[in-house]
Amino acid sequence: MNEFTGKATVYDKARPGYAPAALDYILGLVNNPKAVIADVGAGTGKFTRLLLERFGCVYAVEPNADMRSKLPDTVTVIDGMAEATGLPDASVDAVTCAQAFHWFDPEKFKLECQRILKPGGRVFVLYNNPVGNYRHDELIWYRKDDNRSDAAWHEREERLRAFFGGNMARTAFPNPVCYDAEGWLAYMLSHSHSPRPDDEIYERFAEGVQLIFERNHENGRLLLQFETVVYTA
DSSP, X not given: OGGGTTOHHHHHHHSOOOOHHHHHHHHHHHOOTTOEEEEETOTTSTTHHHHHHHOSEEEEEOOOHHHHTTSOTXXXXXXXXXXXXXXXXXXXXXXXXXXXXXXXXXHHHHHXXXXXXXXXXXXXXXXXXXXXXXXXXXXXXXXXXXTTXXXXXXXXXXXXHHHHOTTOEEEEEEXXXXXXXXXXXXXXXXXXXXXXXXXXXHHHHHHHHHHHHHHHOBTTBEEEOEEEEEEEO
16 A cells, blocks of 8 residues: 555645535444444544544554554554454444545455354445546546546446345435545545655646646635545445
8 A cells, every 4th residue: 555655745735625414324223322333444544533533433544654643643543454453353333444445355344244244244445536627638648547437447347236135225315525626636646546745747747737727716715615425335
């Protein structure tokens, strides 16, 4: 998981949070504010912090040291993988995974969830999916295989259906995000495939990001439409 090394600061600053209604939905299904939650692939804790507001005990499992450094002090942090969390057998009421499932081995992750979940426990996979938003024509030279394409989302959902089985539920909640120019640049630099400041193409990439902002902003603010999608079974 070295793809995010050196990107924890921009990730924590600029990646969108998650729709509060998605947390309400999960809390309603878990139906126990004292539940023990394992947030797997926790990153910098964008979703972990929201879980801490709703549940009594949260474990944050994250293999990348740079990302772990941003996790809140109030959470129990575990240097572990989705396929080997290090948690005891039957120790958690629910497993959550926000914006990270595509990095996992689904079959091994499923086995690990079955091992650490208490009887009747559930898994929740979340994604902030862009809805419409802006074409990135200024960056076609850099990233031709746009992983936000319809085909990529379809493939991801097929993997999720295979993971959850025929009873998978998909529930979406609106989650708009507004950026100023600085925040928009940080957001675009927070992705695993984005260049770092010491890369040769960084300046050209940053210029393209600025052009996108200038073409689309209104009064210095760029509105992006996302939806927080929760998958479970």
